[in-house]
Amino acid sequence: MLSRYFLAGLLVAAVGAAAAFPAASQTRPASGASSEDKPFAEHFLALQLSDSDARKERLVLSVASNILKFYGPDKVAIEVVTFGPGIDLLRTGNEHRQLVDSLVSQGVRFSVCGNTLDTIERDTGKRPDINPHAREVEAGVAQLLKLTENGYTLVRP
Template sequence: MNRRRLLQSFFLALPGVMPLRAALAQTRPSDNKPESDKPFAEHFIALQLSDSDPKKERLVLSVASNLLKAYGPDKIAVEVVAFGPGIDLLRDTNEYRSLVGSLVTQGVRFDVCGNTLDTIERETGKRPAINPHAIEVLVGVGQILKLTESGYTLVRP
């Protein structure tokens, strides 16, 4: 917990400081920002990929790249969530593997649905090899829900 939040918690816990609570709520809007690895981000975008279509894969990657160019990598948090057939983008053999890696170095996060991977493993007897940059989440749609509830804007290119 950072020092500012610790002090806020202390003062907000004191009885009779309602005017202080209101003042802090009005002067600290940045404290309501979504959780992110980017402390200076002002914009938060979740990109959904649920289709196995190279054109849509390329479009998602293009949108992520364009957002980084438009806002700067420190001012925007971009998280791509792939589930169902959309996990094909994050297969280890996907043609856009190097582009995914390039976007990761610029701060884009790629999530892959663990439920989808489990289903594929159950049906085929083998878990698909996934791009090492991808982060497995328990439930892809649950990750989207978590992100949108915390302030991310969902975009489905």
């Protein structure tokens, strides 16, 4: 009988300790939100682009580039999420295509809103040509929510 109380006490103590000291994995983004190719990332950044403005495009790309330089490409996971007019950055003919491709080669992810693409296709009869390195997500804002809920810091330069 005494051993049952002792074991129950140990169990309560273990649960209390686990709650007081969360596992390291709880501070990292949940599976599916972080870059699979960034297993050693310590910092997680989501950059929002929702404007069709060459200055803002350059600013978002500059922030991504500067953060990569600051932390090193293996220590930071960056995802640029575009929606609405912001998808212009990821059109195949965008003037910043080479910089986007360079950032992709350093592990930066670029997401394009599928809802925006669907709307453009419905309005014009043609789906926009998008950089093949961009990955289509169902909804850009939902992607930002998912990332922030999983430990990413959202920045809208």
